[in-house]
Amino acid sequence: MYCKNCGQKLTLRFCENEGLVPYCDTCADYMFPLFPVAVSMVVTNRAQDKILLAKHVEDDDFILFAGYIKKGENAEKTIPREIKEELGMNVVKTKFMSTRFHAKKDLLMLNFIVVVEDTPIKLKTDEIAEARWCTHDQALELIRKNTTAEFFLTNAVKELKKKI
Ligand SMILES: [Zn+2]
Numbered sequence: 001m002y003c004k005n006c007g008q009k010l011t012l013r014f015c016e017n018e019g020l021v022p023y024c025d026t027c028a029d030y031m032f033p034l035f036p037v038a039v040s041m042v043v044t045n046r047a048q049d050k051i052l053l054a055k056h057v058e059d060d061d062f063i064l065f066a067g068y069i070k071k072g073e074n075a076e077k078t079i080p081r082e083i084k085e086e087l088g089m090n091v092v093k094t095k096f097m098s099t100r101f102h103a104k105k106d107l108l109m110l111n112f113i114v115v116v117e118d119t120p121i122k123l124k125t126d127e128i129a130e131a132r133w134c135t136h137d138q139a140l141e142l143i144r145k146n147t148t149a150e151f152f153l154t155n156a157v158k159e160l161k162k163k164i
Pocket residue numbers: 003004005006007008024025026027028
């Protein structure tokens with residue numbers, strides 16, 4: 001790991017209440033690791049009995065819709081922006097569920113249930129090959145297993161049984 005300010009190789013130094021933190025000797029400062037934050041979205045219809053799964057280009061499994069939170073943006077803005085960009089749909093309401101650190105991509109994911117208007121999908125085809133409406137059970141079957149997406153989906157389905 002290198003300092004983002006001066007390029008010096010970082011060492012680990014003890015920091016009170018934080019444990020070992022990367023430290024730059026040149027800048028004489030701790031360099032707390034930065035990581036991106038993204039929203040993960042369990043997209044559902046108004047009746048909340050269907051879930052929309054995404055299949056990316058060059059991918060066999062289905063996953064949830066997701067998008068990076070832009071610098072300066074809050075998650076509440078990211079959701080309608082991403083849903084509009086990827087699906088051409090409007091968001092009716094959202095419910096925050098939980099967060100999980102996605103170690104594989106070094107990324108914090110914030111999961112929401114997102115209710116969308118019942119309008120046709122206008123898919124952004126350069127990123128997503130297919131978007132498929134599924135019943136709760138089908139979605140649980142199709143989602144890529146042992147993933148953060150599966151964890152979020154399982155919790156969301158429990159919540160959707162009661163409706164949000
Ligand atoms: Zn430095």
